[in-house]
Every structure is written in structure tokens, then in C-alpha cells.
Amino acid sequence: ETGVTQSPTHLIKTRGQQVTLRCSSQSGHNTVSWYQQALGQGPQFIFQYYREEENGRGNFPPRFSGLQFPNYSSELNVNALELDDSALYLCASSLTTGGTNEKLFFGSGTQLSVL
Amino acid sequence: AQTVTQSQPEMSVQEAETVTLSCTYDTSESDYYLFWYKQPPSRQMILVIRQEAYKQQNATENRFSVNFQKAAKSFSLKISDSQLGDAAMYFCAYRRIQGAQKLVFGQGTRLTINP
Numbered sequence: 129e130t131g132v133t134q135s136p137t138h139l140i141k142t143r144g145q146q147v148t149l150r151c152s153s154q155s156g157h158n159t160v161s162w163y164q165q166a167l168g169q170g171p172q173f174i175f176q177y178y179r180e181e182e183n184g185r186g187n188f189p190p191r192f193s194g195l196q197f198p199n200y201s202s203e204l205n206v207n208a209l210e211l212d213d214s215a216l217y218l219c220a221s222s223l224t225t226g227g228t229n230e231k232l233f234f235g236s237g238t239q240l241s242v243l
Numbered sequence: 244a245q246t247v248t249q250s251q252p253e254m255s256v257q258e259a260e261t262v263t264l265s266c267t268y269d270t271s272e273s274d275y276y277l278f279w280y281k282q283p284p285s286r287q288m289i290l291v292i293r294q295e296a297y298k299q300q301n302a303t304e305n306r307f308s309v310n311f312q313k314a315a316k317s318f319s320l321k322i323s324d325s326q327l328g329d330a331a332m333y334f335c336a337y338r339r340i341q342g343a344q345k346l347v348f349g350q351g352t353r354l355t356i357n358p
Contacts, residue, residue: 159344161344161345163346168350168351169350170247170334170348170349170351171288171334171346172348173346173347176343176344176345183343184342184343184344184345186345216286218286218288220288220344222344231290232288232344232346234287234288234289235287236285236286237287239286
């Protein structure tokens with residue numbers, strides 16, 4: 129079991145609302161990435177943060193935004209929720225040291241349902 | 244853009260037998276990483292095995308091994324001596340060497356182990 133924790137585990141929201149998902153990285157990790165996994169699909173990359181700056185983004189609209197804090201915990205914010213935002217949201221952390229061989233550690237995800 | 248395809252939505256195998264999961268990918272890069280991840284009902288993505296494209300030797304991890312065919316862009320996973328605990332969704336994933344740690348996942352294969 130990894131040290132990446134996500135909260136809440138489950139969440140139900142209404143279309144048009146806003147939601148914040150949280151991720152606590154494994155101790156010592158400075159990089160966090162977020163993925164969206166729709167039912168029956170593989171995860172899709174949303175974005176990545178390194179030392180509090182976004183340094184990579186997938187094909188998601190601006191209403192998906194994030195933050196990484198000095199303690200390297202992270203938030204994923206989604207505004208104006210749509211029904212298609214219903215999915216499992218996975219957080220993954222790693223230690224970036226300038227090399228390219230970093231191993232990702234995933235959390236167990238937040239299951240978001242939009243009604 | 245890179246793509247990963249898993250053509251087997253479901254596979255089943257008898258306990259103690261061997262099973263092979265298929266994966267193909269498309270990329271114009273010459274150096275990259277390939278991965279197999281396991282996702283049990285706990286939803287956490289667990290790294291099973293990793294292959295660096297510049298290495299000709301196929302990676303192995305205990306009962307798990309891969310058949311990496313770079314020219315054919317094929318990356319299959321062989322599980323030997325299947326165990327009940329191997330039952331899960333298996334995802335093939337690709338990642339560029341440089342840049343953000345963006346994993347591109349396939350659609351997944353559900354593996355069932357029959358006792």
C-alpha cells in the first residue's frame with residue numbers, strides 16, 4: 129500500500145456545482161499528477177504539478193484546475209460540473225530529481241457522481 | 244499523439260496456468276517507457292512491470308514477464324502460475340522519456356482467475 133491518500137472517497141454533486149478533490153502525496157514526493165477514469169475506460173491525464181507549478185496538461189477544459197501546496201499536497205477543482213464529469217479521479221505522486229526514471233504511486237481515487 | 248490499444252476486454256485463465264495479455268501502441272518517438280498496471284477492486288493502480296524502449300531485453304518481475312516487440316509496437320504481458328490474487332483490471336500504458344510524467348493508458352483487460 130502506498131502513502132498517497134485521497135479524500136473524499138465518494139462524492140455526489142449536482143450539475144453546475146463546483147467540487148474540490150484532495151490528495152496527500154507520499155512523504156518526500158514533489159510531483160503530483162491527476163487522472164480521470166470514466167467507467168470502463170483507462171485513466172486520462174488531466175495535469176501535473178511540480179513544486180507548485182503546473183508543468184503539463186492533458187486535453188481538459190479550463191474549468192479543471194489545480195493547486196499544489198508547499199507541503200506538496202494537492203487539490204483538483206472542477207467548476208460548472210457536467211454529467212460527463214462523473215468518473216473516478218486518481219492522484220499519483222512521485223519524486224522528480226532531474227532524471228526520467230521516477231516511479232508513480234497512485235492513491236485509491238475519489239469516485240465523483242454528477243446528477 | 245500517442246495511443247495505446249488493448250484488444251481483449253476480458254480474459255480468463257485457470258489457476259496455476261499461464262495467460263498472455265496483449266497491447267499495441269503507436270508513437271513516433273524512439274525512446275519511451277511502457278508499463279503494465281494492475282487495478283484491483285480497491286481502485287489503486289499498482290505497477291506490475293516496466294520496460295524501457297532502448298533495452299532489447301524483455302523485463303521480468305517474478306511471475307510476470309513481457310514480450311516487447313519494438314518494430315511491431317507490441318507489448319504483451321505474460322502471467323505464469325496464475326493466482327487468485329492476480330484477478331484485476333490490467334492496463335497497458337505508455338510514457339515519453341522527457342517532459343511531464345503523462346501516462347497514456349489503454350482501455351484495460353479484465354482478468355478472471357478460475358479456481
